[in-house]
Amino acid sequence: MNARRIDNYPQRTHGEFRLRAGRPLPFGAAPVAGGVNFSVFSRRATAATLVLFEKGAAVPFEEIPFPKEFRIGDVFAMVVYGLELERIEYGYRMDGPYEPAAGLRFNPQVILMDPYAKAISGRNVWAEPPDWSSPYPYRACLVPEDFDWEDDRPLEKPLEDLIIYEAHVRSFTRHPSAQVQHPGTFAGLLEKIPYLKELGVNCIELMPVFEFDEFDNSRTHPDTGEGLLNYWGYNTVGFFAPKAGYAATGRLGMQVDEFKTLIKELHRNGIEVMLDVVYNHTAEGNEQGPTLSFRGLDNSTYYMLTPDGYYYNFSGVGNTVNCNDPVVRSMVRDSLRYWASEFHIDGFRFDLASILGRDPCGGPMASPPLLEALAFDPILSKCKLIAEAWDAGGLYQVGSFPAYGRWAEWNGKYRDTVRRFLRSDAGQLGELAQCIQGSPNLYGGNGRGPTASINFITCHDGFTLHDLVSYNQKHNEANGEGGRDGNDDNLSWNSGEEGESGDPQVQALRLRRMKSAVALLMVSQGVPMLLSGDELARSQGGNNNNYCHDSELSWIDWELTGPGSEMLRFVKHCIAFRQRHTVLRSKEHLRNADFLELGSADISWHGTRAWNMDWSGESRLLAFMLDGRYARGGQARDDSIYVAMSSSWEALTVELPAPPAGGSWHVFANTGADAPGDVYEPGTEPPLPDPRQLLVGARSVVILVAKELAAPKDGPSLSP
């Protein structure tokens, strides 16, 4: 802003401070020439006061009431001149009625954080005990927004080409074996980018990075007595501020620069950044929770309240953000726009997204204004929007989330079906065939296509892949809730022995089943998501709700012990195979038809007899063939691929169809074979000894690719 604007002069003074009426937009604190414009909304407050602190000081150095004339509509806005941006922290006091039954909880004794704060101090260093008596525990700070992105921009990779890697910032590099300079931080993660590149994933989805309170857990570890944490961070304090404790430079208030540096470097390496965002509830909890910001600013605007003024709890953690209130809707949109434009974020995964489709009384809406607004937002239009399409209030919308042609979903049905198949349940093949195709039963009829399906077998919630094949039951005692927390229905099987096993046969079977799971995930249409650490066979000791442990139970161990290195090699090649073959990444659902009249369908189904799939309940073999000439709906040409997946406990001899476009079958992967014959680097697959038949081992997946025998093709069939 030009310092010489004719309206940029103080109108009045307060003590030594010069003031003028501010601008209501943007909300929050924005530097203007010579000062700062403060703007805060409250529909029902009768008066507001700006409270200014020297950085870290216990008591404020100034409190400036907003003059009545500085209020426009429901917005208090004021410019204060002569502030040093780096040295101040600010908050508000709001006056108004305290009538909880009517939803009003004003209390001018409490200093409130700006909901638009771009940086928040108070938890600057991870798990460093704060001053519990502080009158203002989370403090709004100003940040410079002049990061030099050079020519960086969001990558805008097509959704169908994405391979998502779900990771926790701290878990990724906190373990000493990570050997990074700043363990557990954005800077630490940056040092591990070469690993991600080598693994082959092209999108990292970060578990919550908005400022949160890691101390929001009153339980203790039953064995050690140590206090447990809210380690995952699904309890947002502020929707615009990156977590300071995740930055090595957080103690200096430079978390914004550090996080942006990480994003820029990931982009430089072709890796998109997706954020797991939590708009459904906040860290303020229910009636008993602390008043940090929203509750004291305008309780009944920000939260869904019962007619008696209590908090609806559709999130399962105390309160529910009133997402479809017009003001709250704008705040959520402003927050997402900020991350997309200022941080170059490529996409968002919305925690308990079904809450975002509820009305202020909690009822599910057919056309939720928030979801529509995000779907058609001009700034978010190239961002991936992914819904966790359920909530803790019983709303389950997998396949029916209001999508507006934009929203994808965590496909919970994919996870459940594949898990049932992996533990050899009967009667799964029909559902499994849907999963393999990107769930046309969920996303076909409504025209959403396979990219609406984010396919996953494991995620942060629940067992790791290793534990899925090693435990029948959850083992959550360490969480301090007597084992009552966490999901009871894991659809898992321990492969013959519960937990750690010294039996080589059990170990081998587990490794095989883990490989089969990843193989299955990587040949499914849709968008695969891998849980960080699964590629290293990471165990959580059977804990399926690991939200509270800042310990080796959560951290990635980079020493490749046990099955880790063999698993990593297998996963790496599976990812590379998917990247190489467009036929695995269709934008549209396959048609199960020979619509180009080539002599075979785009996808065909097979059993122990070629062209003869056995769909009966006791059958446990599903085989399919993708005709490479149908890649990208016939627009591209790829190799043909044949996959046989068996959950039978016996080896099966399987008759093979001839490759539809000629050539012969080569073996890419066979999870029933010992390493190194379990997988081959794509492009080096050896020919199958007997082109007419194949032995599929128990609980195994075999992937074949059709190639000319002589003169291997140079130039893989990548995207057109």
Place this chain on the structure above:
Amino acid sequence: MEIQIKRHQNALVAEVTGEIDGRTAPELEVVVSPLFQGGPLVLLDLTRTTYMSSAGLRSLLLLHREASAQSTRLVLVGVCREIQDVMGSTGFLRFFQLAETLASFGQEESTQP
């Protein structure tokens, strides 16, 4: 913060003592920026700089840009480990050429990129 301007061989040197933060950074810019007209090489000696805030780093980058625009090389000398570390984590480090000490700058130069 105090700034002393000296000459070292054929370069101008600005030696900064104390803290560079939002309060002092504007002065740093005002004092150092005219040096770019005085020769092709300016050394910013930060050996005695004890603290660098976000605003300080921004001033350094602005000065670096200004120097480049005037075809002057700006080299940071004696940046302590801690400040270097912060500059690394926040992405500032990669823009700059560094030298350990004023005395060693001549020898280092041949090995610097």
